Amino acid sequence: MGESTVDGTRPLVTDPFDAVPELAPLRTAAWDGDWAATQAFFAEITSPADVSFAAALLAGVDRTEWFLEKAAKAQPADPLPRTLLAERYIHLGRRARGRGRAEDVSWDQAELFHDWLRKAERLLIEVCAEQPSYAPAWTARLTTARGLELGQSEARRRYDRLAEHHPHHPHRFRAQSHLLKQLCPEWGGSWEAAHAFAQECANAAPEGSHGGVLVAQAHVEHFSDLEGAEAAEYLRDPSVRDELRHAARVSVLHPDHHRDWHWTDSHSTFALAFSLGGHLGDAARHFAALGDTVSESFWRNVPDWKTRFTEYRTAASATL
Incomplete structure (x- = not known):
């Protein structure tokens, strides 16, 4: 390391x-x-x-x-x-x-x-x-x-x-991850279509697979499109938090999940979504899985992201 x-x-x-x-x-x-x-x-x-x-x-x-x-x-x-x-x-x-x-x-x-x-x-x-x-x-x-x-x-x-x-x-x-991006408003889609597709994929995927990660991806994409107070409140919404919790439980936190090549991307996406929403207790298990490893995929869109990652990880660890 x-x-x-x-x-x-x-x-x-x-x-x-x-x-x-x-x-x-x-x-x-x-x-x-x-x-x-x-x-x-x-x-x-x-x-x-x-x-x-x-x-x-x-x-x-x-x-x-x-x-x-x-x-x-x-x-x-x-x-x-x-x-x-x-x-x-x-x-x-x-x-x-x-x-x-x-x-x-x-x-x-x-x-x-x-x-x-x-x-x-x-x-x-x-x-x-x-x-x-x-x-x-x-x-x-x-x-x-x-x-x-x-x-x-x-x-x-x-x-x-x-x-x-x-x-x-x-x-x-x-x-599915590529199509999800296409379904976002930036590329001619809508948030309704993006979230619906993410949920459809998560529901159809076997438990323990990465399907639930698409739910987190959709919420991070949605958050990134917002500004000011609207952005600050979006991931804090209890309904969004509950969707993220369920998606994590049936995917990377499920007992049948096995670490593979996609593990860093998946845990990084959940860690980011929970952290930005202030749900540090939920983020903690993903940070624990990641350790010193992180995927830049979404985190790089956060200003000074390496510092923020470390700060969020420290705060999340304190909740364990």
């Missing part, structure tokens, strides 16, 4: 490759530009959601497009290298765009963002046409649909195509 800081706390572990040791071989393969090792790593993964998770992590490793482009040319019939390359192009597009809201993104940033997404989309269209049951490609196409502003109907169509071939909800968790 690293050496202690001046105030006695340990540095936060924010890199998923460090949080989940089983992922380390993938990072090593990416650093080495080793396609054979990369392909072997993915060959061992049985869940489509885990393939998408690992693909998104690989996409964040610098300069991976070089060896992925070579692999895609060398194995034109294999959907994996093209899908991984598309995920890398999506990552490069996001980097070019920046994290600001649409109104804060310059024309040049938006154009470069769309250029990268169109390159990714072309690859993914090929893959889905050739192998329509290949879930990782459909999952990635939910991201390109949102970024290219193709609309609610097209995003739903893509999700439904994936669901046709993969009816089990745990295999669709990553895709």
Whole structure:
């Protein structure tokens, strides 16, 4: 985990490759530009959601497009290298765009963002046409649909195509998270649609899976869209708190839950939602599970988030 800081706390572990040791071989393969090792790593993964998770992590490793482009040319019939390359192009597009809201993104940033997404989309269209049951490609196409502003109907169509071939909800968790974002008002949806979809997924998912995390994601997204007193009160609402409590009980706090690659994201999302709502006693179990590990996914949207994480964690620990 690293050496202690001046105030006695340990540095936060924010890199998923460090949080989940089983992922380390993938990072090593990416650093080495080793396609054979990369392909072997993915060959061992049985869940489509885990393939998408690992693909998104690989996409964040610098300069991976070089060896992925070579692999895609060398194995034109294999959907994996093209899908991984598309995920890398999506990552490069996001980097070019920046994290600001649409109104804060310059024309040049938006154009470069769309250029990268169109390159990714072309690859993914090929893959889905050739192998329509290949879930990782459909999952990635939910991201390109949102970024290219193709609309609610097209995003739903893509999700439904994936669901046709993969009816089990745990295999669709990553895709569900992407569609949930599409259903938010920022992308042409509504809060009613977003919360309804999150609840639908949570209710249909097996107990102990990550389905309930979507409920927390929807509430954090909703909170982030509010301002001032309205934002301050939203997550404090007892009905929201009770929804979060139930979602946590049937997912990551359920006796049947087993720690997997998604554990940091899931506990981090619940810890954030409960903390922002002032429900520190509820946040405590998630902070205890996380320890010094945290996912940046949502926390990075909180000003000075690492300090706030540590402060919330300390306050939550005092409730135990």
